[in-house]
Amino acid sequence: MSSSPATLPITNQQASQPQPQINTHAFRTFLSRLSSSLRESLSQRRPWLELIDRTSFAKPDSLTDSISRIRKNLAYFKVNYSAIVSLVLAFSLLSHPFSLLVLFSLLCAWMFLYLFRSTDQPLVLFGRSFSDREVLLGLVLSSVLVVFMTSVGSLLTSGLMIGFGIVCLHGAFRVPDDLFLDEQEGTSNGNGTTGLLSFIGNSAAASVVAGRV
Numbered sequence: 001m002s003s004s005p006a007t008l009p010i011t012n013q014q015a016s017q018p019q020p021q022i023n024t025h026a027f028r029t030f031l032s033r034l035s036s037s038l039r040e041s042l043s044q045r046r047p048w049l050e051l052i053d054r055t056s057f058a059k060p061d062s063l064t065d066s067i068s069r070i071r072k073n074l075a076y077f078k079v080n081y082s083a084i085v086s087l088v089l090a091f092s093l094l095s096h097p098f099s100l101l102v103l104f105s106l107l108c109a110w111m112f113l114y115l116f117r118s119t120d121q122p123l124v125l126f127g128r129s130f131s132d133r134e135v136l137l138g139l140v141l142s143s144v145l146v147v148f149m150t151s152v153g154s155l156l157t158s159g160l161m162i163g164f165g166i167v168c169l170h171g172a173f174r175v176p177d178d179l180f181l182d183e184q185e186g187t188s189n190g191n192g193t194t195g196l197l198s199f200i201g202n203s204a205a206a207s208v209v210a211g212r213v
Helices: 024-043 063-076 078-094 097-115 132-149 151-173 183-187 195-200 204-212
Strands: 123-125 128-130
Touching: 024 078, 063 078, 063 151, 078 097, 078 151, 097 132, 097 151, 128 132, 132 151
Parallel strands: none
Antiparallel strands: 123 128
């Protein structure tokens, strides 16, 4: 009488490994604050027709006059100028899909591997668990390599330079004599930041980073 061979137990090591989970509360809070901050900033934009009013353009008398005009126009059209720089940067990235894909992948890595990953869930890759500091170091090194060792860095730099060049050119030739700007509004929006980037100071991502470091 023959006996059947004993069946060996099979364990799935990958299934037993903890997988990182997204902190949905922090992620939703960040999106909510970002959306509300963008809406608030865009509501403070100046009329675009006022920005391109041909009767308000004149050649500056000197370099000092140009700098003075740029400072006044920056304070008054800060949201419009931010939108122009953002559009130029967006067009630069859209003209290079590969660079856009690399930058988007890097942003997703920061968001889902560090910023909004639950602190009680370690990151496990290739059977090894990584601490928050190791993940942060890896993301920083990856960001440096992507920005400075690929075409992404030069693309971002050229896009920002073109955008700032357009802003400075417009600010130097736009006569700001007809602009009425509250001094307090021109220097700050209440928390020390201006324009479309005001959400950085109070975003959920900033608080998450402060809590992890």
